[in-house]
Amino acid sequence: MAYWNWEDSYNIGIEDIDNQHKKIVEYINELHEAIILNDKNIVKNTLFHITDYIVSHFSFEEKLMEEADYPQFMHHKNIHETFVSNIGRYKIAFNEGHDIAGQLMAELQIWLTHHILHEDRAYKECVQKMLSGKSENKKSSLFEKFFGSSTRQ
Numbered sequence: 001m002a003y004w005n006w007e008d009s010y011n012i013g014i015e016d017i018d019n020q021h022k023k024i025v026e027y028i029n030e031l032h033e034a035i036i037l038n039d040k041n042i043v044k045n046t047l048f049h050i051t052d053y054i055v056s057h058f059s060f061e062e063k064l065m066e067e068a069d070y071p072q073f074m075h076h077k078n079i080h081e082t083f084v085s086n087i088g089r090y091k092i093a094f095n096e097g098h099d100i101a102g103q104l105m106a107e108l109q110i111w112l113t114h115h116i117l118h119e120d121r122a123y124k125e126c127v128q129k130m131l132s133g134k135s136e137n138k139k140s141s142l143f144e145k146f147f148g149s150s151t152r153q
């Protein structure tokens, strides 16, 4: 059974963003399995994979907010930056041999749930309005810019 199950209440109503959030939940489940297996290399790979993906996801979100002239853009970007530097400290501790994977996993789950339900929900209307004026092609190329693939999922 998965460690963390996606709940419909997490959806903010912007498909690309919801799919990215679902992916993060999947990665956290992978991290959980890696921790149970107790294989340091798998934990390390999963840990780095998750954090890279989160950084790309934040950049994608920031681009949308910026294009939408979202009034709280800088505030939201600051929240992302603080979170990324916090993750960076965990990565350093992990590389120094500290067993922080479980703690980081729990923090990612709590932080992301709160962030999705509150801060991300707050930009929804503004970003949706901006996206409604964009063609599917434009949306795909925006996605490709941050995730390097035209397969949006």
Ligand SMILES: [Fe+2]
Residues within 6 Å of the ligand: 061, 076, 080, 115, 119, 120
């Ligand atoms: Fe966000």
